[in-house]
Amino acid sequence: MASDVTNMSNVLAQDIRLVVRGSGYEIPRFLSLKSEEANMRVGPGNEYPILWTYKQKGLPLKIIAEYDVWRKVIDHDEVTGWMHSKLLTGRRTALITERVTKIYKTSEDNSEIVGYAEKNVIMELQYCKSQFCKVAHSELKGWIKRDSFWGLVEDEKLN
Numbered sequence: 001m002a003s004d005v006t007n008m009s010n011v012l013a014q015d016i017r018l019v020v021r022g023s024g025y026e027i028p029r030f031l032s033l034k035s036e037e038a039n040m041r042v043g044p045g046n047e048y049p050i051l052w053t054y055k056q057k058g059l060p061l062k063i064i065a066e067y068d069v070w071r072k073v074i075d076h077d078e079v080t081g082w083m084h085s086k087l088l089t090g091r092r093t094a095l096i097t098e099r100v101t102k103i104y105k106t107s108e109d110n111s112e113i114v115g116y117a118e119k120n121v122i123m124e125l126q127y128c129k130s131q132f133c134k135v136a137h138s139e140l141k142g143w144i145k146r147d148s149f150w151g152l153v154e155d156e157k158l159n
Contacts, residue, residue, distance in 0.1 A: 022066030023085070030151050031071070031088040033059045040081035044070030051081040058093045058122045060151035076150040092125040092158065094135055094149035101149070103142035107132035114142045125151055128158040 033054055040052040044067040054075075061083070065072035071088060074080045076095055096117045104111040107129060117123060123135040123144075132143040133152065146152060 020067045022068070025063075027063060027065065028153055029063050030060050030092060030153065031063055031073075032061065032091050032093045032151075033057055034087055034089040038083060038087040040073065040079070040083055042081060044068065044072070044082045046084075048082065052079060056122065058091070060093045060095050060122075060125075061088065062153070063088075092151065094123045094125040094133065094144070094151040096121045096123070096144075096149050098148045101144050103135070103140065103144055104132070105142060107134070107143045111143070115140045117144070123149075125149075125158065128152065128156070133158065 033056065036055060036057045038054045039050045040054065041048040042051050059075070061073040061075055063071050064074055064080070067082075069085045070082050071085055072080065072082050073088075076097065096119055099119050101117045102113050103115040103117060105114050106112075117135075117137070121137065123137040126134040126136060128134070128146065131146050133146055133149075135142065135144055135149075152158065
């Protein structure tokens with residue numbers, strides 16, 4: 001019984017370190033860059049040095065911790081740092097990770113192919129069901145396989 005209490009207190013202590021006066025939203029989750037240029041910092045504050053500058057509006061980032069208005073994020077290349085929440089938006093996007101990804105007309109393997117997306121293309125992520133997600137880019141809409149992009153928490157259901 002004592003070990004159960006100790007283990008539970010360790011879990012609670014870990015949760016407290018993940019979110020300190022944060023947004024109240026679930027961690028981890030995905031957001032995307034709001035503007036064409038955004039700085040990632042070493043720590044949660046403007047006094048920390050800039051680690052990286054992103055220049056790709058809509059890039060999906062995984063939120064892994066929060067401290068006040070700062071979000072600890074990880075990108076598709078596993079670079080981790082802190083960004084101010086005003087640089088992020090709730091708009092969901094998908095970053096294609098395969099060399100070429102097929103875009104299907106429906107959410108079935110044998111569906112007609114309506115187009116292709118190359119690696120590093122960012123698409124609007126509309127919703128997901130089973131192993132496919134509906135995406136859109138300019139005038140092309142369709143379905144792609146869940147494992148062909150970055151921008152979704154494992155087993156996440158997106159409606």
